[in-house]
Amino acid sequence: MAEEKIEETEEEALDEKEESSAEEAPVEEAEESEEATEEDSDEDDEIDNDAEEDAGEGSLEDLEGIGPATAKKLMDGGYSTIKSVATAAIGDITEAAEISEAKAKKVITLAKEKCNMGFESADRLLIKRQDIGKLTTGSETFDTLLAGGMETQAITECYGEWGSGKSQVAMQLAVTVQLPVDKGGLDGEALFIDTENTFRPERIVQMAKGMGLDPDEALKKIHVARAYTSDDQMLMTEKAAEMVRDSNVRIVIVDSLTSLFRSEYVGRGTLAARQQKLNRHLSTLHKLADLNNCVVYVTNQVMSKPDMFFGDPTKPIGGHILGHSATFRIYLRKSKAGKRIARLVDSPNLPDGEAVFKVTENGLED
Structure with missing residues (x-):
């Protein structure tokens, strides 16, 4: 009888052990399933993001x-x-x-x-902004002023008097965009819309040599178009979208943005029509920058206000339309000993400041 009781006790102990292990198993399985669910949800998020891009x-x-x-x-x-x-x-x-x-x-x-x-949450927008690239100007002080260089998905406007260096910056950017990303470039090509006959391939050769690039290859990666009317300029910008998608264009340059509008629309009577047309042109450039994640750099002419007795009488052309539309606004002016001063006038996220640089045979330098 004693032996039977001992066997029954051992069997009960085994049963209890099996029951306890059976109770623990579902917990472990539940934890594993939760981890699997989390992994699946992460994969789903990635798939959703890819689906959004594919849908676009x-x-x-x-x-x-x-x-x-x-x-x-x-x-x-x-x-x-x-x-x-x-x-x-x-x-x-x-x-x-x-x-x-x-x-x-x-x-x-x-x-x-x-x-x-x-509508989307600001934290998701912050994640998307991590895709924004920065393009070096060739000058460290200039890049520091812009928190690393010229931003993609934005319009950067440079205005100033003749000889202040606006076109020099434009040609420099057409070269630096070809640099690899780790050297401050975007590893891409440039599209240059010339409205003032300022583009010089000889200058590109000098700058390419100064940046350590093959001049012949650098010239092949810059696509230049000469615009003679404001309508021609706008049409080229609209057609540029196809070229940006088909090739590896990472910067669109318009030098200058306002010269043709200024020459065709003379007097106050034509001001409203000019501004409406300019506004449409800027809207096209904004779409170009945003949808293709590229830099848009435009130069702007200035006018003088002789009735001003205090302050700088130099004012940019384009009025409030251009002032509101440009993401970054930079004022260039000449200084002593061949130096140039770049002043950040307007930015949505950067403080005002100035940077001093030189325009040499090799391009922009500190």
Whole structure:
């Protein structure tokens, strides 16, 4: 009897041990499943982000109501991606696709839904801004003024008197953009819209040598177009979007932005028409910078105000339209011994300040 009781006690102990292990097992399995769920959710987030990018670059025929014929008209009009349609105005889509305003509005709404465009939290926006690149000017002090260089997804305007170095900075940026990222470049090509006949390939050769680049290769990576009218300038900017997408263009330069507008629209009577046209041109440049993550650098002329008795009488052309539209505004002026002074006049996130640099045969130097 004693032996039977001992066996029963051992069996009960084994049963209790099995029950306790069975109770612990689901907990471990639950923990593993929670970890797996977290990993899956992280993967889902990555997939969602990739899906957003793919949706922005998807085919136009993926949109409801867009057939092959309408898609072709949109592409001929410069709208080759869903994101480009989502950021377009209703009138532009109506004109390009030859459809009614109601249908154009519906198409734009569907495109925005496809790209997940709308309100988003500021922390996600901060993460997206980590993709923004910085392009060196060749001068460390100038780069420090701009917190590392000229920003992508932004319009940087330089204005100043003749000989202040605006075009020199433009040609320097066309060279430095070709540098690898670890040397302050963007490892890309440049698109240069010349409205004042200031571009000189000989100067590019000098700057390329100064930066340690092959001059012949540097010239091949700079695409130059000469604009003779403001309409020609605007058309080139609109067509530039196709070139930026098809090639590795990382900077678009307009030198100068306002000279043709200034020569064609003379007198106060034409001021309203000029400003409306300039505003549309700037809107195109903003889209170009934002959608393609590239730098947009524009130069601007100035005017003198002789009725000013105190302060600097030099004022930029373009009025409030250009003043509000430029993301970064830099005032260049000449100084002694061949030096130039760059003053940051306006920025959404950087303090005002000045930087001193020289324009030498090799380009911009401290």
